[in-house]
Amino acid sequence: MNYVIGVMVVALGLSVGSFINMLVFRTAKKYGLIRVGRERKKVNYNFSFCDYCGRNLNWWENVPVASWLFLGGKTSCCHKRLPLSYPVVEVVMALAFLAGYLTGGDNKSVLGLAVDLLILTGLVFSGVFDFKYMILPDFSTLWLIMLAGVKWVALGGQWQNLVAVVGMAGLFLGLYGLTKGKGMGMGDVKLAVFMGLFLGIRASVVALYLAFVTGAVVGVVGIILGKIRAKSIIPFGPFLIGATVVSWWWGQGIWDWVAGNWF
Numbered sequence: 001m002n003y004v005i006g007v008m009v010v011a012l013g014l015s016v017g018s019f020i021n022m023l024v025f026r027t028a029k030k031y032g033l034i035r036v037g038r039e040r041k042k043v044n045y046n047f048s049f050c051d052y053c054g055r056n057l058n059w060w061e062n063v064p065v066a067s068w069l070f071l072g073g074k075t076s077c078c079h080k081r082l083p084l085s086y087p088v089v090e091v092v093m094a095l096a097f098l099a100g101y102l103t104g105g106d107n108k109s110v111l112g113l114a115v116d117l118l119i120l121t122g123l124v125f126s127g128v129f130d131f132k133y134m135i136l137p138d139f140s141t142l143w144l145i146m147l148a149g150v151k152w153v154a155l156g157g158q159w160q161n162l163v164a165v166v167g168m169a170g171l172f173l174g175l176y177g178l179t180k181g182k183g184m185g186m187g188d189v190k191l192a193v194f195m196g197l198f199l200g201i202r203a204s205v206v207a208l209y210l211a212f213v214t215g216a217v218v219g220v221v222g223i224i225l226g227k228i229r230a231k232s233i234i235p236f237g238p239f240l241i242g243a244t245v246v247s248w249w250w251g252q253g254i255w256d257w258v259a260g261n262w263f
């Protein structure tokens, strides 16, 4: 690992995390899920603004992680609580970027690394948005499918990935039909298309397994702890996305290990 590049990648990850927080908030606002600015003065959306009153922020209120800590997790204007998810997403993004760099980092071309980081950005955005609002925004999934397409072509366009697309889309459409859209949304179906194209057959199988197992475990533990009601719906996107990342980086290893130990 080249430490200078490592530090740069972490700093970039923190900034992109901050960007994702902003994009999540602005997308939610655009979709009419939240409102900003009870005050009469108009909010200037060209600059960062307070989530609650719409006042434009100073630079020192906008530094990833540090500002949230410095401000004690509250806005400096109206003293309302800023979600813990802000610094958490920033740290997660920094770690994800670092991991993205370290997994085969030195062998990657700059362009290859850039595409990987852009894919991570889309994945974390979609995961956070689905976690908060139970929607996987189409523009983000489309972005992911496009980047997966670029990577697929660059890696020689294996036909197996197209089989995985058909299989994943078919499976998720089936689940969508069976649950009448209640267990699985169309957003999940579209994300499955990305997963198939991006991961190929083997890593898709590993990702599916991981997503369903972790989803079930979290659901059962949540119900036991009383955090989730038995009939409530939990977003499946974050599980699919987490499983996609794990399978992307370690899917072949997991596959080989399972094949070596049980077959």
Ligand SMILES: [Zn+2]
Pocket (backbone or CB within 6 Å): 050, 051, 052, 053, 054, 055, 075, 077, 078, 079
């Ligand atoms: Zn404010």
